[in-house]
Amino acid sequence: MFLSHIWLIPLLPAFGATVMFFFGRNLQKAAVSAVCVGTILLAFIMACGAVWQYSAWSSTPEHFHQPFEKPLYTWLGSDTGHLTYNTQSGKPAEFRADVAFLLDPLSSIWLLFVTGVGLLIHIYSTGYMAHEGGYYRFFGYLNLFMFSMLTLILANNYVLLFVGWEGVGLCSYLLIGFYFHRKSASDAANKAFIVNRIGDAGFLLGMFFIAWIFGTLQFTKVTDLARAGHFAIGDHYITLATLLLFVGACGKSAQLPLYVWLPDAMEGPTPVSALIHAATMVTAGVYMVARSNALFVLAPMSMKTVAIVGALTAIFAASIGLVQNDIKRVLAYSTVSQLGYMFLALGVGAFSASVFHVFTHAFFKALLFLGAGAVIHSMSGEQDMRNMGDLAHRIPITYRTMLVATLAIAGIPPFAGFFSKDEILWQTWASEGGAYRILWGVGYATALMTAFYMFRLIYLTFFGKPRMSHEVEHHIHECPNSMAVPLLILALFSLSAGWFSWPPSLGGSARFEKFLDPVFANGAQVFQEEGKAAQLAAGEKEAEHTSPVEYGLMFLSVAAAGVGWFMARRAYVNADKGYSEPIAAAAPPVYNVLLNKYYVDEGYDYVFTGRRKIGDVRLGVMGLGEASSWFDANVIDGAVNGAGWITRLTATVSSWWDKWIIDGFGVNGPAIFARMLSYPARLFEWGLVQWYALVMTAGLVGFVFYYVYH
Amino acid sequence: MDTMLHISTLHYLVLGAALFLLGVIGVLTRRNVVIVLMSIELILNAVNLNLVAFSHYWQGIQGPNALHGQVFAIFVITDAAAEAAVGLGILIAFFRNKETINVDEVNLLKW
Numbered sequence: 001m002f003l004s005h006i007w008l009i010p011l012l013p014a015f016g017a018t019v020m021f022f023f024g025r026n027l028q029k030a031a032v033s034a035v036c037v038g039t040i041l042l043a044f045i046m047a048c049g050a051v052w053q054y055s056a057w058s059s060t061p062e063h064f065h066q067p068f069e070k071p072l073y074t075w076l077g078s079d080t081g082h083l084t085y086n087t088q089s090g091k092p093a094e095f096r097a098d099v100a101f102l103l104d105p106l107s108s109i110w111l112l113f114v115t116g117v118g119l120l121i122h123i124y125s126t127g128y129m130a131h132e133g134g135y136y137r138f139f140g141y142l143n144l145f146m147f148s149m150l151t152l153i154l155a156n157n158y159v160l161l162f163v164g165w166e167g168v169g170l171c172s173y174l175l176i177g178f179y180f181h182r183k184s185a186s187d188a189a190n191k192a193f194i195v196n197r198i199g200d201a202g203f204l205l206g207m208f209f210i211a212w213i214f215g216t217l218q219f220t221k222v223t224d225l226a227r228a229g230h231f232a233i234g235d236h237y238i239t240l241a242t243l244l245l246f247v248g249a250c251g252k253s254a255q256l257p258l259y260v261w262l263p264d265a266m267e268g269p270t271p272v273s274a275l276i277h278a279a280t281m282v283t284a285g286v287y288m289v290a291r292s293n294a295l296f297v298l299a300p301m302s303m304k305t306v307a308i309v310g311a312l313t314a315i316f317a318a319s320i321g322l323v324q325n326d327i328k329r330v331l332a333y334s335t336v337s338q339l340g341y342m343f344l345a346l347g348v349g350a351f352s353a354s355v356f357h358v359f360t361h362a363f364f365k366a367l368l369f370l371g372a373g374a375v376i377h378s379m380s381g382e383q384d385m386r387n388m389g390d391l392a393h394r395i396p397i398t399y400r401t402m403l404v405a406t407l408a409i410a411g412i413p414p415f416a417g418f419f420s421k422d423e424i425l426w427q428t429w430a431s432e433g434g435a436y437r438i439l440w441g442v443g444y445a446t447a448l449m450t451a452f453y454m455f456r457l458i459y460l461t462f463f464g465k466p467r468m469s470h471e472v473e474h475h476i477h478e479c480p481n482s483m484a485v486p487l488l489i490l491a492l493f494s495l496s497a498g499w500f501s502w503p504p505s506l507g508g509s510a511r512f513e514k515f516l517d518p519v520f521a522n523g524a525q526v527f528q529e530e531g532k533a534a535q536l537a538a539g540e541k542e543a544e545h546t547s548p549v550e551y552g553l554m555f556l557s558v559a560a561a562g563v564g565w566f567m568a569r570r571a572y573v574n575a576d577k578g579y580s581e582p583i584a585a586a587a588p589p590v591y592n593v594l595l596n597k598y599y600v601d602e603g604y605d606y607v608f609t610g611r612r613k614i615g616d617v618r619l620g621v622m623g624l625g626e627a628s629s630w631f632d633a634n635v636i637d638g639a640v641n642g643a644g645w646i647t648r649l650t651a652t653v654s655s656w657w658d659k660w661i662i663d664g665f666g667v668n669g670p671a672i673f674a675r676m677l678s679y680p681a682r683l684f685e686w687g688l689v690q691w692y693a694l695v696m697t698a699g700l701v702g703f704v705f706y707y708v709y710h
Numbered sequence: 711m712d713t714m715l716h717i718s719t720l721h722y723l724v725l726g727a728a729l730f731l732l733g734v735i736g737v738l739t740r741r742n743v744v745i746v747l748m749s750i751e752l753i754l755n756a757v758n759l760n761l762v763a764f765s766h767y768w769q770g771i772q773g774p775n776a777l778h779g780q781v782f783a784i785f786v787i788t789d790a791a792a793e794a795a796v797g798l799g800i801l802i803a804f805f806r807n808k809e810t811i812n813v814d815e816v817n818l819l820k821w
Contacts, residue, residue: 687820690746690813694738 002049003057006070006101009046009111010154012039013146020140029135033126036139040122040146044115051108058518065518067104067220069156075099076159085212088237093215102156102219106519109355110153110287113362117279118146120486124370125271127482128377138178138269145171149280153287158207158217161288165203165252168281169196175276176268188264195261199251203288206244210295213237219291226294234300242295242302245288246309253285255343256313259336260601266328270373273328278335278369279362286342286358293351293520307347307428311439311446314340316598318449322456323583323594326383327372330457334409335365337446341424344443348436350427351520352513357424359512360416360497364408367490371402374479374487375461380472385460387469389575392462395478399462401491406458408494410451410561419498421447422557426550447557451564456572464575505550722763729756743804743811747797754790758783 016039024032054068077083077096087093103111122142129138148167155161169192177189211217214225231238249255254262265277276282289296289306296302314337321333338361345354376383378395392399408415411422425447429440466473478484502508571582584591593599605611610622618626729752736749765779805811 685820687817688814689816690738697734697738 001053002046003053003068003103004070005046006050006068006103006154007072009043009050009115010147010150012043012046013143013150015039016143017140017147020136020143024136024140027136029130032136032139036143037119037122037126039143040115040119043146043150044119047111047115050103051112054103054108067102067518069100069102069220071098071100071156073099087211087215088213091215093211095211095217097157097159097217099160100156100218101154103154104519105516106287106290106355107153109359109516110283111150113359114146114149114153114280117362117366117490118149118275120489121271121275121279121366121370124274124373124483124486125269127480128271128373129269130480130482132269134178138175141171141174141178142272142275145175145276145281149284152284156219158210158219158222161291162200162203162207165248165284165288166200168276168284169193169200169252172196172265172276172281175272176265178268178272182267185267188261188267192261192265195258196251199248199258199285202244202247202251203249206241206246206248209237209241209244213241222292223294226298231298233298235298238295239299239301242292242299243305245292245295246302246306249285249289249343250309251285252288253282253339253343254313254336255285255309255339256316257600259313259317260604262336263329263332263597266326266332270328270369270376273332274366274369274373277332279366282335282339283342283358283362286339286346286354289343289346290351290355290519293346296346297349303347303349305347306343307436307439310340310343310345310347311428311442312340313337314344314446315442315449316340318446318453320594320597321453322449323581323591324453325386327375327385327388327457327461328369328383330385330453331365331368331372334368334450334453337450338365338409341421341443341446344428344439345424348428348431348439350424350431352516353420353423353427355516356501356512357420359500360408360420360494363490363493363497364405364415364417367401367405367487367494368409370483370487370490371398371405374398374483375402377479377483378476379468380475382468382472385457387467387472388461389464389468390462390466391476394476397478397484397487401487402462403458404491405494406454408498410454410564411447411557412561412565413558414495414498416494416496416498418558419501419503422554423501423503425557426553429549429553444557444560448560448564451561452568455565455568459568459572460575463573464579465577467575467577505547505554719763719767722759722766726756726759726763729753729759741812741814743801743813743816746813747794747801750797751790751794754786758786761786 016036019035020027020032027035057063057068058065075097077094083095084092085095122139125138125142129135132138145168148164148171150164152161152164152168155164173189173193176192177186179185180189207217210222214222216222216225226238251258262277262282266273268277296306317333317336317340321330321337324330324333338357342354342357342361345351345357374395375388375391375398378391378398379388382388404415408417411418413419425440425443428436428443468476479487499508501510501512504510567582572579581591583594596602605620607620608622610618610620610626612619613623617623733749733751733753733756736752737746740746740749761779761783765777765783768776768779801811804816808815
């Protein structure tokens with residue numbers, strides 16, 4: 001029943017959004033909350049039911065480990081053959097995209113945490129946004145986002161996935177720019193949208209390559225074809241297609257060099273940051289790459305690219321996060337960094353570890369953002385940690401839940417982050433026979449930084465001396481129940497989500513990864529069949545032999561978290577007004593570079609956005625565009641106009657010659673000459689008949705006289 | 711006996727010459743086209759008078775059958791009638807255009 005009506009899951013939020021857009025303005029806040037939270041609650045119940053039914057369905061012998069597909073109708077293409085094209089192998093194929101839903105372990109996981117976390121954030125928003133204008137608009141956008149995200153997750157082909165992908169991009173834009181009267185917010189919204197378009201261009205091209213190579217865009221068919229062994233490892237076209245897909249993932253999931261929009265996206269309301277820019281939407285890139293895992297394992301170069309970009313993003317963003325003062329920006333860079341971890345895991349072939357980190361990260365990062373929202377709420381809108389401090393006993397629920405999330409993200413066992421992050425680091429260490437150990441080092445350093453900046457956030461916010469103004473201090477209050485309950489639930493999951501995949505080395509059974517096996521395991525199969533250095537297989541094999549190393553690494557990463565914690569505690573636990581940053585004290589230039597985010601935005605201004613000028617000359621690609629435009633307007637068009645001008649000149653001269661010389665001297669000249677000559681003769685003709693008669697008579701008389709008297 | 715003035719051919723010729731002269735003077739001097747036409751009739755009749763006179767003269771020499779001159783005169787009368795019709799027709803057409811029959815104003819036919 002749930003499974004066969006799976007299309008209701010995305011449709012419920014769509015219904016909520018529609019109601020909001022048409023009638024929301026006239027509804028009471030309570031009604032808005034009831035409709036919008038209600039649809040998400042129903043969707044969550046439906047999702048749980050569907051996943052539960054699916055696990056039963058896929059355990060039956062006849063459907064063992066098969067994905068469940070529910071086609072609704074053919075959206076693009078039909079059997080008429082109008083959209084037929086030739087694939088790479090020369091066979092005709094039809095461009096076809098169904099509105100059809102796919103439920104397999106991968107989409108199940110996303111479905112559960114998107115609806116679950118989404119529900120909690122909706123509930124939280126009813127408290128957080130209670131005193132804001134545009135309440136119905138906010139919830140309408142949130143519901144529209146949920147619809148798009150669920151479409152993205154449940155799509156069974158790349159085209160429908162792209163619909164959801166663009167839908168979440170649109171909602172992200174709308175929600176970042178929710179306070180559109182603020183210039184910085186609308187700028188940030190534009191930035192997010194435009195940067196995402198760059199990635200989307202890559203995604204589209206990748207999609208077309210897949211259609212061209214495989215003749216289909218349906219996930220199951222593409223995966224089956226890719227695993228059928230027709231393609232060599234390192235096939236150039238598949239490499240190109242996967243790299244282009246990864247460009248799309250970089251845009252959506254904020255990886256280098258397209259991460260710049262995510263920190264600015266914090267201009268949106270905090271629940272939006274939690275839902276869209278931490279827990280769900282930004283993991284869409286991870287989802288897409290994981291969904292295309294069968295292609296990526298055929299393209300080792302793409303895998304390497306993904307791993308390296310992921311690792312670099314992780315440490316890059318984490319290092320920026322070390323010194324930021326805006327509580328939400330710290331979390332934003334943390335998100336970018338954690339997404340880097342996920343891509344690192346994807347790149348080394350540890351797909352299920354990556355998905356597991358997405359899963360745990362959704363809880364603790366949503367919790368961190370909602371906690372930060374609660375802090376901001378209690379601080380009357382203050383976001384600068386330099387003006388906080390000593391909040392732990394004033395808002396105890398927020399403090400405790402945020403501490404849980406911090407322990408989780410820092411990787412302290414037994415909190416959720418420990419299991420997922422440790423799995424990623426371990427897989428990075430072990431995969432490819434250790435070829436990625438440099439990346440492990442990067443990830444390890446990132447783990448240390450993560451612990452440091454997170455505990456820095458905790459100590460600056462909740463400990464030390466109160467640094468806020470008396471006015472603000474007077475108004476500090478614990479958040480209402482509608483906000484506190486989601487915090488508590490998320491804290492519970494931040495603690496326990498990791499237990500789903502208790503590693504075998506600690507006596508667990510890694511149920512989470514076993515659940516995902518049908519989606520990913522065949523990836524390792526290909527490697528084994530091809531006799532290549534099998535990424536997953538190698539990791540698993542080493543896991544059997546090198547348990548001592550695994551324990552050692554585990555200890556090291558816990559130690560890193562502890563060291564980060566200790567360093568943050570030493571530096572900030574007694575922070576008073578005008579406290580000193582340890583990095584600023586040790587190396588001021590480094591601090592400035594980090595505080596200014598490596599000047600990446602400024603660099604982009606110089607190279608891409610065209611905001612920088614020298615004199616009147618714009619710099620970067622926009623300057624190149626302006627120069628090209630100038631060249632076109634002045635040189636090319638000048639040549640065209642010059643040619644026209646010369647033609648007109650010769651035409652004018654030629655016309656003058658014809659009019660005055662040819663017609664004048666040649667044609668009219670003789671006529672005028674004849675006219676002049678004839679003038680005396682004409683004088684004899686004066687037209688009076690009687691004079692003629694008189695002359696004639698006189699002549700006659702004259703002749704007669706002449707003859708008579710001659 | 712011969713005191714009665716004998717009317718000879720010469721008399722006719724003198725009369726014809728006088729009529730002719732009157733006609734020419736009329737054609738040359740009068741401005742009214744109708745009178746010019748009448749003067750032309752006068753000239754024609756002067757000519758007719760000559761023809762008849764000479765015919766009569768020739769009858770005296772060659773017998774009564776010498777009638778050529780008289781026949782010719784009848785042709786001239788016919789011609790004069792036709793000419794008057796055509797001339798008056800032109801005159802009316804001209805009057806309709808210029809509302810005048812003054813011959814001085816009929817001076818279009820020139821360079």
